[in-house]
């Protein structure tokens with residue numbers, strides 16, 4: 001069987017240092033219907049299936065107030081992606097793109113982002129629509145969607161006239 005992670009022709013892998021420069025706290029898991037990458041959508045959609053965001057118990061308090069937002073920004077760690085390709089050949093047809101010109105999961109820091117619709121909250125579990133990741137994908141952050149959010153802290157001079 002061919003390795004689905006093997007570089008395609010014209011793809012360029014770069015050497016990776018043995019250790020990383022930063023570390024993250026996983027705050028929960030994303031529960032989706034997909035167990036194979038081939039079955040995941042390339043980008044989530046609000047028309048997609050209900051999925052769950054399961055927050056670890058010690059972070060449940062961090063959900064206070066989240067029901068006020070119809071949409072959330074979800075950041076997740078695409079943990080099953082290789083991380084060393086600088087140039088990719090997404091269709092395998094010889095047309096290449098730099099990794100930073102793509103939203104491919106294959107990147108040095110495989111952070112995925114999605115704007116999801118919040119359907120319901122039950123304690124530390126959120127039901128949402130709009131994810132595109134494998135079941136069990138680690139969750140690294142959750143915030144109100146930018147356009148729906150008004151800063152809660154006092155305005156700063158650098159915020160400009162709109163916020164004063």
Ligand code: SAM
Nearest residue numbers: 037040041042078079080081105112113133134
């Ligand atoms: N919406 C995110 C973004 O734009 O940052 C991710 C987009 S990425 C194109 C979505 C694809 O990543 C899926 O179709 C699937 O092939 C792959 N994928 C999903 N979950 C993954 C995981 N946990 N590890 C590696 N690859 C994953």
